[in-house]
Amino acid sequence: MSTVPLAHFLYFALALFSIGLFGVLARKNAISVLLGVEMMLNAVNINYLAFAKYWNWNSLTGPVFVIFIIAVGAAEVAVALAIVISVYRQFKSANVDEVHALKG
Amino acid sequence: MANNVFYILAGISLLSALMAMTLRNLFHCALFWVLAMFGVAGVFLYLDSEFLAAVQVIIYVGAVTVFIFFGIMFTRNVMDERISVMNGQFALALIAAVGFAWITHKAIQESSFRGFEHPLILTQEAAPDTGKTTTLATLVSGPDASSNMSVENLAGDLLLPDRGFAYAFEFVSILLLAALIGAIVVARKEPS
Numbered sequence: 001m002s003t004v005p006l007a008h009f010l011y012f013a014l015a016l017f018s019i020g021l022f023g024v025l026a027r028k029n030a031i032s033v034l035l036g037v038e039m040m041l042n043a044v045n046i047n048y049l050a051f052a053k054y055w056n057w058n059s060l061t062g063p064v065f066v067i068f069i070i071a072v073g074a075a076e077v078a079v080a081l082a083i084v085i086s087v088y089r090q091f092k093s094a095n096v097d098e099v100h101a102l103k104g
Numbered sequence: 105m106a107n108n109v110f111y112i113l114a115g116i117s118l119l120s121a122l123m124a125m126t127l128r129n130l131f132h133c134a135l136f137w138v139l140a141m142f143g144v145a146g147v148f149l150y151l152d153s154e155f156l157a158a159v160q161v162i163i164y165v166g167a168v169t170v171f172i173f174f175g176i177m178f179t180r181n182v183m184d185e186r187i188s189v190m191n192g193q194f195a196l197a198l199i200a201a202v203g204f205a206w207i208t209h210k211a212i213q214e215s216s217f218r219g220f221e222h223p224l225i226l227t228q229e230a231a232p233d234t235g236k237t238t239t240l241a242t243l244v245s246g247p248d249a250s251s252n253m254s255v256e257n258l259a260g261d262l263l264l265p266d267r268g269f270a271y272a273f274e275f276v277s278i279l280l281l282a283a284l285i286g287a288i289v290v291a292r293k294e295p296s
Contacts, residue, residue: 004110009147010212012117012118014205018202019201021200021201022201026197026198029189030179031172035125036125038164038168042140042160045148045156045160053151060258067156072279078283078286081175081291085178085291088178097192
């Protein structure tokens, strides 16, 4: 029988989210940014499942939302990598700070 | 003992997540990211969501990783070893991440769910009557299903129209199809 308090799950998810946020903001390579975004989505999923188990076991809304988030995340990865490949073909670089054709 | 499993899994996930966001070699980053996803799948298992743990491993560790590796190999450019992998916003990003963590920590401290020390146990007596009619879940698992978070209940919620999520589920499949077609359109070479 598990006795880990709910707050520890929340802190774990918070740490994962913050690491992902840092990666999104600080990394140069677009694929690293994508990895950071996926990490943030996973942190959200942990929160959903922890609340589903600790708060409201009778409703499956949390796990169902996790399935939707995973599906949307997979779709996002497909589109984002297509954009990265397209940008690489145009600019010969996958670094987000070198792609500034729209910069005024 | 059972508690330590969670802390070990969380430690592995956080360490490998940190490595994935700071290492120089993109392949190493992706591999540590895979390890972090494995750790998250283990935490899902710890939260009694064995189906979602399997989905996590199949989709993130299996499919997305292959995508990421293809992406890395398609866009490989020889970066100078002395150029930093971080952009100019390193300090700002650190401040933003730590600030967000601090504010959310304060929110968790203030919140009422700090008192939730134990997961809810669904006993036979305490099992509430949800008023649902005989559905796939009760047909498959029987009335003495020990956990409401079972795969059968999840499938019932996603597939049976009277449980509310069936239409959203179908829309997600349309979204995936649209993303598939969109990715092909965006990534293909312009016919000259």
